[in-house]
Amino acid sequence: MGLVGRRAWKTIESILLFGVGLVFVFPFLWMFITAFKTMPEVYQFPPSWWPESWQFNNFRIAWSSGPFLTYVWNSLVVALGTLILQFLIGVPAAYSFARYRFKGRNMLFGLSLIALMIPSQVIFLPVYVQLSHWGLVDTLWALILPFGASAFGIFLLRQAFMQVPDEVIEAARLDNASEWKIMWTIMVPLAKPVLVTFGLFSFIYHWNDYFWPLIMTNSDTVRTLPIGISMLKAAEGGKQWNVIMAGNMILVFPILVVFFFAQRHIINAFVYQSK
């Protein structure tokens, strides 16, 4: 029974994994196929599973529908700028929450956990009014500053820092290492898988974010890629699904690349966390 049972279980597991994988891959595949179709082929029923002739022109139409180079640049500045700011604030915050005992620590940590639970839709109006007073609406600052302190990042890093054995830090202190040095040269490298995972989550979130940039910006010069893509969609009348999907391909491509390279670290991070 043992061997047969295990083998049967393996087969079932593979089938299940394949099924789940298919569920995740299918939308991407459909987007890819649709991006290369002609409009009549998009509407065709039963649908075709492979484009009859490859319409690369869809990408050209999507790209030239607006200042896409500006959008891509803005998206990069916002996603990376946010990420850097989050690290600069998150690492010291997480280190102090994990390694120091000070008055009000639990309360402060509790406050940052509360921040984790409030979606941006709830607070956008007061933040908008505040940024408007500072004259930052319709600038890239409005897309970066409100996300500078990431509660999620602080929480994740704190957990990682807490798992570093005390001996390591004590040894460093005996060698006269400054707290600053311990934080950046010992703790941060040890938490690398967590940092990469968090970085990826943050990057994807801000790269894809539609709601916040839409609310905070009015002009094309400071807008990001998702808004450019949404402009491909007409309110009434025929939607050019093939061009919209071509635009979406442009949007997801960088994320797929980043994900591809960071995959190993992500798996590490989850294994690390569950230890």
Place this chain on the structure above:
Amino acid sequence: MKKVKASLLACAFGLTAVLAGCGGSQQASGNNQSPANTSGSTPTGASAPASNKPVEIDFWYALGGRNGEIIQEMVKNFNESQKDVVVKASYQGSYYENHSKVLAAVSAGNQPDVTMVEVGSIGAFADAKVLEELEPYTNGAEKKYIPGLLGNSYWKDKLYAIPFNRSTPLLYLNRDMLKAAGLDPEGPKTWEELRQYAKTLTKKEGDKTATYGFSTAIDIWFYEALVFQSGGSILTEDNKALAINSEAGKAPIEFWTSMLKEGIMKAPPGEKYNAWDVAKQDFLNGQVGMIFTSTGDLRGLKENAKFDVGAAFMPANKSYGAPTGGANLVILAKSSDEKKKAAWEFVNWMTDTAQTVPFSLESGYMPVTTEAVESAEMKAAYEKEPNFQVAVKQLEYASPRPMVPGYKELQEVIMTEIQRAVLGQATVDEALQKADEKGQKLLKK
């Protein structure tokens, strides 16, 4: 360790570079704003400012795709056509996203001067005192617009909005299919005829239905149309309660339900506009013979259909009838007087015959002035493509959409209830009773 330090330093530099980048683009956009024309403007007319600098106004629009590009082009032409006003146009998402943005911007005090508002929301905006009353600016200019399109421009007898991109629901026909079945290719004129046509066009293969005669999304817009056709209205005259718990309110649901039961109508699956897309796709693939959809779809359907597409009035019950849709242009009350005057110049120009004719021809929306409908250019286009004229002709029977402040929420309630009735989860009476109760609460606010 040195490596880490170096990379941190790089990070810090990176950050400065990024931040500098922000500042840069902010400045850049500031430079863009500085008007190109500082000399040569003539201080004549109402819009001329005290100085020689042109007045700059912000225009927020809510159309993506090709129609958005057409609007950008129109704004460019306006800016080049005169020297007193410079319009900065920017896209703000869908009607509803723009709606939220404008409200947020008004509370923060950095609202645009002109924007597009979906016709059903005009009342909510006007009631909140966000909109500028337009009669002091128009000097009677509102008479040039087609009366059937002005229904959603007034709130408490005051003019607040000018029709811009306007649509109305129509019956679309697969003329080839109708001809093949020996039916009049002009389509059914009454509900009973629609039922007969749908029956004739429906084809069964064994247990499965290969072709449905008729399909429509169970959507509030079409429900409004059928209520109007039955001689009813959605709200009571004082706008204080729903008027659909009546014969005219029941008739559309009973009509749809009976056709669904007969198997000659398909209710397309999907939430909101997804159901519309399914209906259009089925129509293009010859799986349904007739659908309800917007005038705005005519161009797209014609381009992608392999058969002769026809557009017709929505069939009559007691009479013809249809709501209108799309959006109007409004001026915001919070802008400065100088900007409001400039904004009116712009609104007037955008909706004038010289602009609305090409806009209509390119976008598929209806022209908004009576003069435009009579123009040689429009007449030539109608001759070539009679389908385009159907919507304008149907305007004679059009009614405004309900526009009380609570209707945006209420229409979701009505839609849910009629869908429940159509799906057989509730009787028609139960559903309308429930909608009525919820309506009372929402309209009292």
